[in-house]
Amino acid sequence: MNNAALLPIAPEVILLAGALIVILLLVLLDRPYREGGIVAMAALAAAAVASVLQWQALGDGADNLYFSAQGVPVPRLPMVVMDHYSAFAGVVIFVVSMLGLAVAWRLVLTLGARSAEFLTLVLLAVAGLHMMTASANMIMLFIGLETASIALYVLAGFTRERANADEAAVKYFLLGSLASVVFVYGAALLFAATGSTAFYGAGSMREFLAENIVAEPAILLLAMGLVIVGMSFKVTAAPFHQWAPDVYQGAPSGIVGLMAAGVKIAGFAALGRILFSALPSQIDDWAPALAIIAGASMIIGTVLAAVQDDVKRILAYSGVAHAGYILMAFVAGNEGIGSMWFYVTTYALTVIGVFAVVAVVSGSRSGSSPLAEWSGLSSRAPVLAWVMLIMLLALAGIPFTTGFVAKVTVFTAATDAGYLWLMILALVTTIVGLYVYFRLAAVMFLEGPAGVEEVVVPPTTALVLAVAAVTTVLLGLLPWPLLDLAREALPL
Amino acid sequence: MIVTPGWYMALAAVLFSIGGAGVLVRRNALVMFMSIELMLNSVNLTFVAAGTGLGLIEGQVAALFVIVVAAAEVTIGLAILVAVFRGRATANVDELSSLGG
Amino acid sequence: MTIGDWLTESANWAFLFLAIPTFVASVMVVSSRNVVRAVLYLVIALGGSAALFLMLGAEFVGWTVVLVYIGAVIILFLIGIMITRAPLTKSVDLSHPISAKAPAALLSVLLFGVVAWAVVESFGLETIPLPEEATRTGEIGLSIFTSWVIPFEVVSFVLLAALIGGIVLARKDEPAEVP
Numbered sequence: 001m002n003n004a005a006l007l008p009i010a011p012e013v014i015l016l017a018g019a020l021i022v023i024l025l026l027v028l029l030d031r032p033y034r035e036g037g038i039v040a041m042a043a044l045a046a047a048a049v050a051s052v053l054q055w056q057a058l059g060d061g062a063d064n065l066y067f068s069a070q071g072v073p074v075p076r077l078p079m080v081v082m083d084h085y086s087a088f089a090g091v092v093i094f095v096v097s098m099l100g101l102a103v104a105w106r107l108v109l110t111l112g113a114r115s116a117e118f119l120t121l122v123l124l125a126v127a128g129l130h131m132m133t134a135s136a137n138m139i140m141l142f143i144g145l146e147t148a149s150i151a152l153y154v155l156a157g158f159t160r161e162r163a164n165a166d167e168a169a170v171k172y173f174l175l176g177s178l179a180s181v182v183f184v185y186g187a188a189l190l191f192a193a194t195g196s197t198a199f200y201g202a203g204s205m206r207e208f209l210a211e212n213i214v215a216e217p218a219i220l221l222l223a224m225g226l227v228i229v230g231m232s233f234k235v236t237a238a239p240f241h242q243w244a245p246d247v248y249q250g251a252p253s254g255i256v257g258l259m260a261a262g263v264k265i266a267g268f269a270a271l272g273r274i275l276f277s278a279l280p281s282q283i284d285d286w287a288p289a290l291a292i293i294a295g296a297s298m299i300i301g302t303v304l305a306a307v308q309d310d311v312k313r314i315l316a317y318s319g320v321a322h323a324g325y326i327l328m329a330f331v332a333g334n335e336g337i338g339s340m341w342f343y344v345t346t347y348a349l350t351v352i353g354v355f356a357v358v359a360v361v362s363g364s365r366s367g368s369s370p371l372a373e374w375s376g377l378s379s380r381a382p383v384l385a386w387v388m389l390i391m392l393l394a395l396a397g398i399p400f401t402t403g404f405v406a407k408v409t410v411f412t413a414a415t416d417a418g419y420l421w422l423m424i425l426a427l428v429t430t431i432v433g434l435y436v437y438f439r440l441a442a443v444m445f446l447e448g449p450a451g452v453e454e455v456v457v458p459p460t461t462a463l464v465l466a467v468a469a470v471t472t473v474l475l476g477l478l479p480w481p482l483l484d485l486a487r488e489a490l491p492l
Numbered sequence: 493m494i495v496t497p498g499w500y501m502a503l504a505a506v507l508f509s510i511g512g513a514g515v516l517v518r519r520n521a522l523v524m525f526m527s528i529e530l531m532l533n534s535v536n537l538t539f540v541a542a543g544t545g546l547g548l549i550e551g552q553v554a555a556l557f558v559i560v561v562a563a564a565e566v567t568i569g570l571a572i573l574v575a576v577f578r579g580r581a582t583a584n585v586d587e588l589s590s591l592g593g
Numbered sequence: 594m595t596i597g598d599w600l601t602e603s604a605n606w607a608f609l610f611l612a613i614p615t616f617v618a619s620v621m622v623v624s625s626r627n628v629v630r631a632v633l634y635l636v637i638a639l640g641g642s643a644a645l646f647l648m649l650g651a652e653f654v655g656w657t658v659v660l661v662y663i664g665a666v667i668i669l670f671l672i673g674i675m676i677t678r679a680p681l682t683k684s685v686d687l688s689h690p691i692s693a694k695a696p697a698a699l700l701s702v703l704l705f706g707v708v709a710w711a712v713v714e715s716f717g718l719e720t721i722p723l724p725e726e727a728t729r730t731g732e733i734g735l736s737i738f739t740s741w742v743i744p745f746e747v748v749s750f751v752l753l754a755a756l757i758g759g760i761v762l763a764r765k766d767e768p769a770e771v772p
Contacts, residue, residue, distance in 0.1 A: 117760065150755055173573075184535050185531070185538065189538065191550070496720045498713055507619050516697035516700065517698065525670075526623075526632065541649055552651045553741050559661055563666065568758045570673045
């Protein structure tokens with residue numbers, strides 16, 4: 001097996017190696033907390049580079065598109081797929097994870113000897129997230145999902161001196177495993193209906209559905225429904241979103257950004273992998289279901305975000321609404337993949353930035369972030385308040401930010417696919433959503449300062465905020481480079 | 493020896509629904525978790541019955557992977573539950589109320 | 594096929610003989626007010642399904658369920674009950690009031706109806722002879738170590754995450770260090 005044959009699994013191998021080095025450092029060196037963090041960052045960066053190399057190899061016409069065991073005829077049972085879709089997902093997930101880890105940097109340093117475990121779990125979670133997007137088989141996807149979930153359950157309850165973090169972990173765990181079970185039951189019924197767990201290759205789901213007309217499609221419909229419901233849990237689409245506000249509020253602020261952004265990217269990418277690659281022939285069945293979930297998410301997310309008094313809960317419900325907007329891209333099928341990628345990427349960058357500000361204002365170990373802590377932020381930390389304002393404008397979808405471009409692209413995709421009602425609904429919830437974000441902005445800019453204590457922005461967080469703010473504005477003004485790449489990032 | 497895979501899959505559907513009802517109705521975290529195990533077991537039954545019905549070995553292999561992953565999940569789940577409820581002498585999730593959700 | 598035909602087949606009697614206890618035990622798991630009893634009913638439910646795996650010709654899966662679930666997972670549950678000091682006697686506050694139960698129960702019955710109908714509709718209830726090649730443990734081993742070797746390796750990610758997670762959760766916190 002030559003080196004090029006290993007390229008499809010290079011990111012996972014790098015991340016696993018990084019995780020093991022972090023553990024070894026703890027044994028070999030005295031208090032290697034900072035060094036461990038640097039190794040973890042380097043592993044994420046190397047994985048991102050590997051994904052870029054994958055993209056380039058594909059442009060040069062790589063012939064190792066699948067990774068499977070030696071001696072197994074490859075298109076028979078591929079396990080890992082390398083295409084523009086997985087390479088794009090890799091770059092986005094790894095870069096966002098680097099930013100997320102930079103926000104958590106302060107948290108890592110305060111954890112002492114536990115920082116090695118923290119970093120290992122982050123690396124394993126990221127590897128699992130990328131595995132979800134690069135799977136060519138339902139069981140592979142499930143294993144990736146579980147790797148990420150198990151690591152994130154523990155991370156949600158990591159700072160255990162607070163009761164909140166415990167509760168967040170319990171809720172996250174019970175509802176998360178319920179979602180996993182629903183998902184894998186859908187996979188089992190898909191296997192029963194199509195006789196395969198593979199997405200690609202001879203006898204795969206896709207081939208089976210392309211060649212056979214399913215006379216009694218009941219089990220197939222049900223299986224697709226269960227898979228969609230299971231993934232909706234993970235990406236916090238309504239009505240399967242109930243865990244998100246509690247978990248976001250309970251988990252340490254330093255890591256919530258990574259949890260929220262990473263799981264959303266991977267969840268949507270995995271859902272897209274299943275629907276676009278394995279079940280493209282059934283689009284007339286799954287698109288209306290997704291449209292309904294999207295509509296419900298937009299309404300529920302927007303309305304409930306307007307009545308919350310905790311910034312993390314507001315952002316959680318805003319995430320529900322944004323999950324609805326992203327699902328709008330799915331109803332357009334293959335045409336919507338580009339807009340899905342653009343929305344997911346820019347939203348993830350914004351969310352990382354927003355939670356970085358939350359971690360600064362409320363402290364990276366703390367759970368809740370009541371609105372009162374935010375009042376008069378503009379006079380205590382003007383730069384921070386303005387950066388937050390840029391992010392909020394992007395979340396609200398104001399022109400000259402990425403949020404606007406992203407919304408326009410998904411709205412166009414849904415309209416072109418014939419879902420005019422969904423587009424109108426999204427327009428209405430966007431306008432209502434303005435209230436949510438301007439309410440927070442008003443608290444920051446118009447109310448008197450909540451206290452006199454100085455707001456300290458750690459240098460790593462400042463870097464993340466700079467990256468997030470610059471990309472939000474720059475890609476809002478000049479979205480074409482990213483849009484072109486996103487439109488190229490199609491699954492096989 | 494003959495089998496009727498449809499019956500096995502229908503039984504799996506029954507077990508899955510019972511487990512689902514358990515998760516929705518019960519408030520004891522341990523019992524909710526047991527219900528989830530019941531649902532996972534019905535997933536395995538579905539995989540194996542479908543594999544037998546189709547004459548494919550893949551069903552059993554998939555079931556084995558689900559068992560392994562589920563076992564890892566049990567470890568973490570029970571560790572979380574024990575860590576949380578050690579000091580509280582209850583496993584009722586409704587008493588986890590300080591989050592207000 | 595009429596009910597009479599169905600009942601003359603001994604394999605169907607064996608199926609009923611295993612399915613009914615499994616079903617009853619599952620109901621008891623979710624409805625028992627006593628947590629320890631719920632765990633013991635879970636043993637019966639899992640044992641019943643292990644026997645069903647054997648009936649389906651999946652010997653290896655069946656015995657793995659016995660070893661992993663009944664052998665290890667059940668013990669973990671019992672230890673969990675012991676450590677959390679969950680009330681061992683009847684507890685009234687174990688469940689929601691009836692008013693909250695009704696929608697959930699309705700949802701489950703609905704779910705069962707839909708799933709069972711879909712299974713029967715699509716898969717039919719035709720009887721097939723047990724295929725020879727789907728029953729041998731050697732075949733499974735060969736399959737896992739050829740076509741499925743990548744997921745087999747990747748499962749180690751899950752196990753590593755679970756191992757480290759378990760250590761993190763079990764260990765006492767050190768006093769926080771301020772850099």
